[in-house]
Every structure is written in C-alpha cells, then in structure tokens.
Amino acid sequence: MNHQDLIRACHQTWIDYTQHSFVDQLASGQLHNEAYLHYLKQDFLFLKHYARAYALAIYKAQTLEEMRAPLPGLHALIENETCHHMTYCAQWGLTERDMEAEQEDFGTVAYTRYVLETGMAGDLVDLYVALAPCAIGYAEIGQQLLKDERTVMEGNPYYSWIELYSSDDFQNGAKSGMERLDLMIADTPLNSPRGQRLCEIFKTATRMEVAFWQQGLNAVKAECRSA
Template identity: 30%
Template sequence: MKFTDYIFEQVKEFWNSYLEHPFVKEIGEGTLDREKFKNYLIQDYLYLKEYSKVFCIGLVKSKTMEEMKFYYNSIRGTMEDEAAVHIKYLEGFGLTAKETEKCEYDLTTTSYTSYMQGVALTGDLKEIALVTMPCTWSYSYIGKYIKKTYGYNLEENFFKPWIEEYASDGFTKFTNDWIDYINDLCKDINEEEKKKLLAIFMKSCMYELNFWDNAYN
C-alpha cells in the first residue's frame, strides 16, 4: 500500500465531516452569507501568505535542483494561481490585496500557520510535505465533491469561481503531483516514522476543520 493510501484511509471519515460542514454546504448551495465569505477570504489570503513561506523553507532544505523546482512551482502556484481567485473576490468586496494584508490575523489563522512553520523549520522534507498536504488535498477533495453534488446550480452560484478553482484539472494535477512526491519521499520509512508523520498530517487536518468553524461562526 502506498503511504498516501494509508493516510487517506486514516482521515477519510474525518474529511467527510468537512463535506457536511455548513460553510461548505452553503457554498455548494450558493446560500452562504457573503459577509462570512468575505471574512473567510481575508483570513485565507493571509493564510496563503504564511503557507507559501512553508514551501520556501522546503525549497531551502531541498537536496536537488528537481526538488527545488518542485517547491518553487508550489510557491508560485499558491501565490499566483490560488491567490488570484481570492484577490478577484476581494476586489468585488472593495478590498485590494495590499489592504487585505493589513488586516488582523484571527487566532486560528495564526495558530495554524505558526504550527506549520514550526514543523518546517525544525523538521525534514517529509515533515514539511505532511504538514502542508492537508490543505491542498482536502480542498481538492471538497472542490470536486461540491461540483459533483451541486453542479446543477453552478451557473447561478456566486461561489462558482471558488468551486471551479478547487475542482479544476489544474488543481487536481497539483494535488496528484504532491501525492506522488510524498509517496516517493516516504517509500522506505519505518513504522515509527509512519506514525509520526500521520500525527503531523492529522493535526493539520484538525486545524483545517477549525478554519471552517472560524469562517462560519
């Protein structure tokens, strides 16, 4: 069994709770309060800024040019492609990217990104990969689920660009590239390291749920 198959089996039930979260369901239905979505976008934009720094640490710790390019592409994909959807929505709410950067970080945003950066600074490339992966992988999981479940209403849905970003072929490829990278990186790990990496992954998964809770409440 590949390492990511093992990981997915451990988190599948937990991730399915994301799909039932009112924030996610109401995005799919197109009924989410737009002020909640605006506040979510602000925090997620600030999150992406700090999240990108974790990839930067990965780039510094990379051992080959190929690995450096992989992290570089992840930095670029997060800061340019993913952030672009946020910026367009925020501009619709009357906020520029520079104004958004001046907003205050919520406690959940600070706690989650500090955890990831701490793991990245003290850990190795396997730990960096596992601490960041829940964000990418679970958003792909959620995006595809929403599009499949609520696709009948997509054209009239205010949240269509957000949904399409995370359900897109490009984001799926980005996710699959990370899955392949992790499987290659972790192919020879022992049971002790396997449990350690799973614990890191699970903690980020719990932070993801906290982020949804914070966005909705």
Template identity: 30%
Template sequence: MGFSQEILIEIDNIWQANLNHPFVKEIGSGTLPIEKFKYYMIQDYVYLIDYAKVFAIGALKSTDLATMAHFSSLLHATLTDEMALHRKYAAQFNISEMTLASSQPAPTTLAYTNYLLSVAQTGGQSELLAVLLPCMWGYAEIGKSLTQSPGAKHALYGEWIAMYSSPEFNNLTRWLIQQFDSLTAQQTASQRIHLTNIFKNSLRYEVLFWEMSYQEEKWLLS
C-alpha cells in the same frame, strides 16, 4: 496503497468532517451567507501568505532540481492564481489589496500558520509534505465534489469551485501526494506514527478553519 491513503483510512472521521463541514456544504448549495464568505476570503488570504512560504522552504530543502522546480511551481501558483482570485473577490467587496494584505489573522489562522511554519522549518521533506497535504488535498477533493452542485453556477462561489476543481490545481496536488508516498515508502513504524500525527494535526486545523469562518471568529480582547 501509498502511505497517504493509509493515513486517510486511519483518520477518516476527520477527513469526512473536513469535506462535509457546513461551510463547504453551503458553498455547494449556494446558500452560504456572503458575510461568512467575505470573512473566509480575508482570513484565507492571510493564511496563503504563510502557506506560500512553506513551498519556498520546500524548494530550499530540495535535494534535486526537479523537486525544487515543482515546489517553485506550487509557490508561483499560490502567489498568482490562487491569491489573484482572492484579490478579485476583495475588489468586489470594495477591499483594497493593501487592506487585504495587512489584515490581521484570527486566532485559528494564527495558530494554523504558526504550526505549518514550525513543522516546515524544523522537519525534513517528509514532515513538510505531511503538514502541507491536508490543505491542498482537501481543497482538490472539495472542488471536484462540487463541480455539479448549484454553487458551481453561483455568481460568487462558482469561481471558487472552478479554481479548486481545475486540472492545474489537481495536478499540483497529485504531485504532492506522489512525492509524499515516494519519500515515506521505507519509513519505520515510529516515523510513520510521527508523520501521521503531523498530517492529523494539520487536517484538524483545516476543520477548525472552516468552523472559524462559519462562526466569524474574533479575538476575545482587542
């Protein structure tokens, strides 16, 4: 069993909260209110701009060309395939690409992306992978779990489910997991506690992101 699986067992309650949040469940049932999805789509686009930067930092901190190439593939897939789907949704909502890209982050989005970038910039490859994994791994598991759901045939949510259940997305996620397990195989107990805390915090933010979208969170003062 790799270290990534050990972490999931330890924090299974948070993992399950992430996979089974009402926002996710209602995408699966096709009953999520469109306005909540629209809010999510805009905030997730803002999030992905900074998430992509973490892959760029991963390439920068790589010590071999193969790892650099994988991080480059992750960066490319995020900037093109994943964000292209968001731009397609924006067009359906009559939101221009300029408006989408210049949207302001909600409190949870800002806190989460700041945490991602802080860990990526100050830590090594193990820390960077620990903070990245909850997002991609969670989305891959959610995508697979919803492939046979009513939402998979929904006019709006079907493409979202198809994106995150795709072999391409799952292959990239699998590489991240394998890379993390390889790098952490010889870690000390204290290092493992440190990395578990990073993974746990990032996963907590994933749950908060669903909740933020479900509640359409706003700043108290503007």
C-alpha cells in the same frame, strides 16, 4: 505508505474537513456573506504563509533536485493563486490593502504557525505532510461539489469558488503534489514510529483545516452577538 493511508488514519477528521457545514453552505449558496468575506481575507493571509512554507522547503532540501521540486508550487502560489485570489476578492469589494491590514484570526495563526514550526523542527517530509491536507482536501472538495447533484449552480454567488477548485489546473497541480508526496513516504511503514508520526502531523493539519472553516462561521456568530 501513501497519502491515502494518511487520510484513512484520520478518517473522521477528514470527513469533518471535506464535509464541513461551511462547504455545504457554499454548495447551496446559503453561506452568510460575512462568513465568506472573513474566509477570503483569512485565506489571503494563509496563502502568504503557505508560500513561506514552500520557500522553507527549499531551505530544508539537501540536494539540488530537492531544491528544484518546490519551485513550481512556490511560483504558482505567488504568481498565480495569490494574484487570482486578489482579483477574485476585488469582485467582492476587497482590496489588497484591506486584506494586508486584516488581523489574523486565531485559526489562521494556529494553522500557519503549526505548518512552519513542523517544517523547522522536522525534515522535508514532515513539512510536505503538514502542507498536504490543504491541496488534497480542496481538490477533493472541488470534485465532490462539482459532481453533487445538490450543488446549486444557477444564482449561487459561490459557484466560481467551486469552479476554481474543480478546474483541471488545480486538480492537476494537486495530483502532482500527491504523487510527489507518495514517492517521499513510499518506503515508510505505516505502523512504524515514523509512519505514525507522519499520520499525526497530517491529522493535526487536517484539524486546523476544520478550524479554518469554522472560524468563518464563528465570525458571523460573533458579529450577531455584538450587534
């Protein structure tokens, strides 16, 4: 099996993730500002846990080669993506202190703890499969929005987000991750109990991605109710 088998096994959930209303509103530039700010702050918290998951991959590794494999991803997360995220958030008036002080939303807690718990309870493959929907999905969304003629470029305050995830750097990193995952699961029959377990892990993590988008939209609804 390969990563495409994992996607096909949760086809509708994958569509709900990659074609979510949050994504559509990003592309049109119509996303509510508060929804985006909520997303940015929660994504900062998510990235910290995502880095912990890559560190866990080193701990779970059995060989030196396996220990080396997560290092580029971990380094990129801490030194590049997180730093870029903080620089980008500063343009939206958010400081590192603001984001560190932000309370984790329920979707952020559920998603990050699921990934970490899956890695702790399972093996290295389980962990990588739980991590996979994030990078694979964002790469697909970035390319999808870049090519979509309905995507608004001029005057879209969120177009830089689309540029980031459609960039060669991000696309190449995601491709490397997909290739590594494909090698890890290549000998696992899709219809075996092990294969079905990996599909379930991937689907659950994808459901968490859907919830992560939705919590940004829900934050605006909650704010309107309390106003």
